[in-house]
Amino acid sequence: MKSVIPVELPQQSYDIAIASGGLEQLGNWLIGHGSQPLKLGKKILLVSSPPIFKHYGTQAITSLEQAGFTVAQCILPAGERYKTPASLQKIYDVALENRLERSSTILALGGGVIGDMAGFAAATWLRGINFVQVPTTLLAMVDASIGGKTGVNHPHGKNLIGAFHQPKLVLIDPQTLKTLPAREFRAGMAEVIKYGIIWDAELFEKLEQSQRLDQLRYVSDDLLQEILTRSCQAKAHVVSKDEKESGLRAILNYGHTIGHAVESETKYKIVNHGEAVAIGMVAAGQIAVALDMWEQASSDRQLALLEKTGLPTKLPGGLDIEAIAASLLTDKKVKDGRVRFILPTQIGTVTITDEVPADVIRQVLHAMQQT
Amino acid sequence: MKSVIPVELPQQSYDIAIASGGLEQLGNWLIGHGSQPLKLGKKILLVSSPPIFKHYGTQAITSLEQAGFTVAQCILPAGERYKTPASLQKIYDVALENRLERSSTILALGGGVIGDMAGFAAATWLRGINFVQVPTTLLAMVDASIGGKTGVNHPHGKNLIGAFHQPKLVLIDPQTLKTLPAREFRAGMAEVIKYGIIWDAELFEKLEQSQRLDQLRYVSDDLLQEILTRSCQAKAHVVSKDEKESGLRAILNYGHTIGHAVESETKYKIVNHGEAVAIGMVAAGQIAVALDMWEQASSDRQLALLEKTGLPTKLPGGLDIEAIAASLLTDKKVKDGRVRFILPTQIGTVTITDEVPADVIRQVLHAMQQT
CATH class of the missing domain: 3.40.50.1970 (Rossmann fold)
Known part of the structure; x- marks a missing residue:
């Protein structure tokens, strides 16, 4: 192939x-x-x-x-x-x-x-x-x-x-x-699922159809080729429209706003980058639902897919919600003191906004704490 | 101004x-x-x-x-x-x-x-x-x-x-x-004279008209403005035609082929960059004359202008001609083992060639030894 x-x-x-x-x-x-x-x-x-x-x-x-x-x-x-x-x-x-x-x-x-x-x-x-x-x-x-x-x-x-x-x-x-170690495979899958949400609903559906996604051996050669091709197409399309990161490229940061804060607050020791992005995507999805921008059912589908891939969907234990909120404000993506979020509106489409109220962020993060 | x-x-x-x-x-x-x-x-x-x-x-x-x-x-x-x-x-x-x-x-x-x-x-x-x-x-x-x-x-x-x-x-x-220390002023003047030879005969003539050029205080404000403007115009024109140095920009290396070899062989301690370029221009000019590409009278005018500016026109004492010849072959501008020279054909025009016989280079260098 x-x-x-x-x-x-x-x-x-x-x-x-x-x-x-x-x-x-x-x-x-x-x-x-x-x-x-x-x-x-x-x-x-x-x-x-x-x-x-x-x-x-x-x-x-x-x-x-x-x-x-x-x-x-x-x-x-x-x-x-x-x-x-x-x-x-x-x-x-x-x-x-x-x-x-x-x-x-x-x-x-x-x-x-x-x-x-x-x-x-x-x-x-x-x-x-x-x-x-x-x-x-x-x-x-x-x-x-x-x-x-x-x-x-x-x-x-x-x-x-x-x-x-x-x-x-x-x-x-x-x-x-x-x-490739299985945990690193799953970390990569987080970015693949990201492309499904931000760009390619068909990729998302194909992933949903697979029984298991938590290890490479459960992924057919055909599906793997499809995963790689569609993910690269999505990224290639976005970067060719915006080589130096001035506009569209921002959508690639879906899941990364809170993801980076989680990585940084856990000193890059508890979760790897892909796992942090998975957590960040769950958070962004739930923020979008709270703001009435995305359907609960879609957010549930995202959650189910991440779980099937063996990725974390809750915050690491013992994490201070206020520390995450503070860390968000020092993120590279902060513009004029406002946190910029990439939020889904459908599976396959996202929008960029800096109008997320701080209490919505806190509420979502609290709901994502381990019980 | x-x-x-x-x-x-x-x-x-x-x-x-x-x-x-x-x-x-x-x-x-x-x-x-x-x-x-x-x-x-x-x-x-x-x-x-x-x-x-x-x-x-x-x-x-x-x-x-x-x-x-x-x-x-x-x-x-x-x-x-x-x-x-x-x-x-x-x-x-x-x-x-x-x-x-x-x-x-x-x-x-x-x-x-x-x-x-x-x-x-x-x-x-x-x-x-x-x-x-x-x-x-x-x-x-x-x-x-x-x-x-x-x-x-x-x-x-x-x-x-x-x-x-x-x-x-x-x-x-x-x-x-x-x-600016006078020696550094003269070093800069070497590049100015270079623009006269490779690009701007009028600049060259204006420099010839000035009584002295070895110190800034002998240069009128008008001439200084002209020197800066014309030199920058020449360089700006060349680099805008060839931003990443694939063709035309090579002419800016007039005087630099042998100049670099002299700098390198004297461990960057005897002559500064501009002085080395002055020596290199004299050498390139005499090579061009030896190859019947340039008139002796033009080469003499170049020599006189460099002397009036207080720049060296002979090789530093004690330099080994064979070492210079060997150093030329490790220069960045060497292509397929041939040394590339920028040689004048008129005042204001140069050509690029890698067809200079080694014995012509040696002959010219020998003639440029201090007596």
Whole structure:
């Protein structure tokens, strides 16, 4: 199975290819796979993390070398806490050792953290060289690898240092999901369900039809291809309409307003990003219902789908509602002291508003406390 | 006196304003000075170096505050050896402390090093915020501040880490040149003479008409305004035709091929950048004459003008010609092992070639040794 989704941007367009077994053909994909040639130089710097490189490194490098590329590698510890200027410096050092040129390519093989760092290195080495994304987590496949956001964390804040830098190709091999831990699979599914709510009612319905969604092995190959294709289409459509995040792109933050506050208040230790988004989507849904913008029945369907996926739908225990409310006001999405919410009006459609009364937020959060 | 030069780019256009006394009006310039409003946010982070900030800091900040801006400052040590990721981190730290937002502005007040670092911080803070250049050296005014190149050095190589990030405004106040050391003034004049050769024969002739050019005080206000305006026009024209340096922009490297090799072989300690470019222009001119591309008389005029400006026209003593030849081959501008030269064909016109025989280069360099 194979889908190719074009991402049309004013300055540079590129493809997202979803191809089972694509990693074995990585070298050919980079040459251009018969369609339009990618015109990458001969040198590739592969950036990956130890577990991913252990599983897929040899396969990737073999395929690249067979296609005539020279491959250097930089293996960085995985995890958000390593997404730092220090890790970035390691990529630069390998780039220098291997004399990467303006025509050379940095290739990210891994999850979102690897993609963000490798992409930022590509954005800033010699003022910008080629970049290719080969995401290996569901979250990176359907979200982080598309849209050109790259960067590292400042010691005191996430994603403060970065650049927009579009890849030349995103190659998604669904087979790499087989080694993904189940909890990370579910975290990615939270973003998939998000696309169902904000953009694609048909995707939402297809997910509803599946018996179980809490582990990859319950998901048929056909449904997985559909999940990846439709999610990437949704994200590609939104980012191509709004490359630099000035308008439409905001809808991608559905579930993220309260999600970020929950992540931040639990110090990124209790829930992962996808789980926080799941909680945030439940909250946004119930706010929309409270404001008479969304039907209770739709909110219930969202809740049921998240539960079937094994995602949390209640706030983590012991969380202070007032601390969440305060944290909302320091969120990046706050404008003039008003919290901006993305709220559903139907399954498949959302609206943006900063008119949510604080007491409605509190009421919804109280109802979401663990009993 | 005042000139405004528009720089037209596909994504974003901006003005270079050359205005005597402009620094006193800095705040008004940033509001938009009556013409099109610049739409900058309220917060400005001013980046400068100690000597420049001592001379002009108060004036700049007062004017900005009077125009309603809130100003934070980051004063960094001046000099190429401080153009590092560590200095960059200091700008990020101040940006975080002062909660710079996407609508905020980083303003560089200083020479090329300050502009490069501040520009790169603006390119990468929150994936890109507003940037304003207020260059205070002649070199930064006519070269570094225009064109959007920003970056820092890697410990083992200059300008390896960077981004293209266009300013919203370049404000040049010629009066700030009064505190510029004479040697730095002459270094800037090397780039001015370069524009005469590659682009603007009239500028070249006007320079020839001036009795002395080795110190600012011998240059009339009219001529200075003309020098700045014509140089900025030349650079603005070239970079707007070729924003990302894929073609025409190469002509700006006239004198830089051998210039870089001289700088690098003398470990950046004997000659400064402008002096190295002066030496490189003499060499390129004599190569062009040797290849029958340029008249001896024109090469002599170039030599006379450089001498009148007090710039070096011979190689620094004790330099190994073979080392220079070897260094040329590791220059960034080398393509497929051939050295690319920008060579004059008339005063005001150059051509690009990689067909210069190695023995011609050696011959010219030998003739340029100190006797």
